[in-house]
Amino acid sequence: MTSSVTPTRPPATLLFIFGGSGDLNFRKLTPALYNLFLDGYMPEQFEVVGIGRTAYTDDSYRERLLEGIDEFSRRKNGPENQWATFSPRVGYLQMDGGDAAAYHLIGDRVKAREADWGGPANIIFYMSVAPQLVPGIATNLSQLDFCGDKSRVRIVVEKPFGHDLQSARELNALLLSHFAEEQIYRIDHYLGKETVQNLLALRFANTLFEPLWNHNYVEYVQLTAAETVGLEGRGGYYEQSGALRDMIQNHLLQLLCMVAMEPPTSFEADEIRNKKVDVLHAIRRIAPDQVDQVAVRGQYGAGEKDGGSASRKPTPAYRDEEGVKPDSMTETFAAVTFFCDNWRWEGTPFYVRTGKHLAEKSSVITVQFRPAPHYAFPGAAAKSWQHNCLIISIQPDMNIRLRFQAKRPGQTLALDPVEMEFNYNTSFTEQQPEAYETLLLDVMAGDATLFMRADQVDEAWQIVMPILDQWAAQTDPASMPIYEPGSWGPDQSTEMIEKNGFNWMNE
Known part of the structure; x- marks a missing residue:
């Protein structure tokens, strides 16, 4: 950076x-x-x-x-x-x-x-x-x-930096036997995206948000990385990876760190990375007998998607894709509930999900704030009441939207949710650099802020290993939840979040 x-x-x-x-x-x-x-x-x-x-x-x-x-x-x-x-x-x-x-x-x-x-x-x-x-x-x-x-x-x-905790540690040990830590740049292209970098500016350059950025005001945080495509010829690779390894262990946990980190004392590389690894340390470890309650996986089945009846395309099931085992237990969808056990985020859930052949291509962070009291308004005024929330869209759109209540024009007191939006394309005339442009320039300049350190990689693997181990022990192909291509994943994902009284933000 x-x-x-x-x-x-x-x-x-x-x-x-x-x-x-x-x-x-x-x-x-x-x-x-x-x-x-x-x-x-x-x-x-x-x-x-x-x-x-x-x-x-x-x-x-x-x-x-x-x-x-x-x-x-x-x-x-x-x-x-x-x-x-x-x-x-x-x-x-x-x-x-x-x-x-x-x-x-x-x-x-x-x-x-x-x-x-x-x-x-x-x-x-x-x-x-x-x-x-x-x-x-x-x-x-x-x-x-x-x-x-x-x-x-x-x-x-x-990436991938290791296949599991043990292989990541072995790779780290080997690299560190030949190079010093400050020479090793573990690249995650997600962190080079403009909207991801703007998270730091949004939080720490504006007094508007930081005082509210804690469990007293934030009800939950959602992080979604959804793809509309399938394997695109990468069946052999994906069979060895799966959604949890491919997206959550690296990309989405790093985004979670940027949302949840404490204010840095400077923007030096190690100071930023120290704050991020503090978040990983604070994420509650999942006991094996708790995995089914906080983690959901799924595989896309056969179906049709994309547009109306005239343009719908048949989609093969994951197990029918080239390079995939017919009884594969590799997940193409994963959703996990995380908690950060620290003073700032005590009790606030972080819902993370990713998947292939979903309804929309989008990478979005949603910060939902706790509800304001309704009692001062007539019942009819609050019929369309929605919680305030901050929606940070990383791709394909690059914008930040703040949703709040406003009075509808007219002689009666009626409230509707409205949005204020910051959009990169309309606010700036400069072309947005691609993520790799930012990251390659940082490497040449010797700035490691947006790159992962060995301890970050290790902690991220420790967080997901209980889930991976529990899923690896489930070998019955019939136990894998199947979801329709073009949907938002298996029903179990919706059930996981609804049991806490919340819903996925699908928009």
Whole structure:
């Protein structure tokens, strides 16, 4: 997260992307870097080097990346002369990350560029590879002498960070045996989204909200990350993950931390991360015999969705998708009730849910406030009364809405809920940067505020492991709740929240 209105450019940087010929680089990383270049944020001296096994020359690699920019970038190609200026700073190394003997190629590249630039550069290694390849690459990188320089060498690790608590701890231990904690950037692209970052400004730059941001005034908080799509050809991956691991353990718990954290004394990276890990420490651990009361899972079944009768599309059941076991117990929907056992949030539930093939694509945080007393108003005036709430929409819309009561025009006293809205698109003329633009710039600048620390990862896994263990023990396929594609998930999710007198905010 940049710390000034007009941030200075990072120092000279060499960025190596393992998996440089892969999909993430094609769709996200290079388009993000090119947009940073167009906006004047890239270092004066930089080079981006893709590393992969695919046979590319520098020229053919650049042509391939330009196709990705034309297809996926928020600004497409931009001025032609800008690509002609940017692309010579992009190169390719054909090598196998598992071949320790080939790593001298990286060392040679670093020496050559630093000689050209007349001094040392920041060196970043981005792990855009399958999780099982990260340990071997990190071990091989450690043989390069300069990787021990904590001031200028960084390694970026994509999620999933481990498959469970034990594997996450093993990965952390391995990385920390080769790199210092301040060199390791565990990336979660959700935290780079503009609306997520705006949570800190909303809470701590406005006296309007912070005095009310506690259990005395907040009745509950809901966090929803809903997708309308299914697996999109990722059945093999999803079978090993599931909704709880894929979304709640990382993305949604990190959002919960930003909603629930105490005010920081500064916006230094470790101060923000300390406050977030305090929230994770405070989240009530779930006993095995309590899992069924506070956690719900489900799988989408066969059905139809998308539009009216003329445009409805058949949707196969999850168990009929390619790469999925016919008796799979992997959840495509998960909902959990969390509690933060601290002074600020005592007794306030945090309802978290995520799923595929749901009714809408949306990532929304809803903070519902406790009701105001009705007794001063005639009964008829309050028929449409709704609780005050703050609705923070992360995607696809990026806005913040405050719902409150207002008098309906007319000669009688009648109240209706109305909204005040802040919308990024109408309030600002600047284009909103993609999440990876923000995060890549932060890595180059050495700002770890929006990246997870080892203790955060460990605590997040500790929170969800009782649920994962309990679900793993349930092996009867008939016990898995099935929900209709295009719905809001299984009925058990609604029952979980209704037993406390609340409802999911579906809008």
